Amino acid sequence: GIQVEQSPPDLILQEGANSTLRCNFSDSVNNLQWFHQNPWGQLINLFYIPSGTKQNGRLSATTVATERYSLLYISSSQTTDSGVYFCAVNDYKLSFGAGTTVTVRA
């Protein structure tokens, strides 16, 4: 199956800082999603982004499908951004990376 690698595994930010999370995948995909798992365990949809760039408030994402990677940008981070960010790719099933644990300190 497709291998999904996320980096960095852990990220500690001061409130207001910007950051970039990376997702590399090993093969062509039909779909790529970014999720935020909040401290209560809920998986929140951030982006459905097989290719191109999307923005939603302080978050944006870019997928370069031909080079098999996607980036998630967090700008002006807030404590509520803390949690685990997952990248998931779809060939015929959604396969998840191990996640990036983000801690935003006030």
Added chain:
Amino acid sequence: DAGVIQSPRHEVTEMGQEVTLRCKPISGHDYLFWYRQTMMRGLELLIYFNNNVPIDDSGMPEDRFSAKMPNASFSTLKIQPSEPRDSAVYFCASSFSSAGEAFFGQGTRLTVV
């Protein structure tokens, strides 16, 4: 739509007991997925259905696990008998198409003692 609905939210059971987890997908979604999340293995796909038919159950850990989808609005994941190593968070997800955006329920936290 209320999103994907799972029940119960929490389940504590004794080893050897039968456990049934329930899921109601988003109306109109033809694909339903069951995932398990553990610290050791992360999020792993157990089984998925298309139009109520199981398509890939290769992720089901062993015969103690079974899943059904009797109609388009309901699915169950059953563990019988349960073991402590089954303790995990079980998620159900649904999507409109195989490559469509998937939406997850709030999960069921299962503890087997």
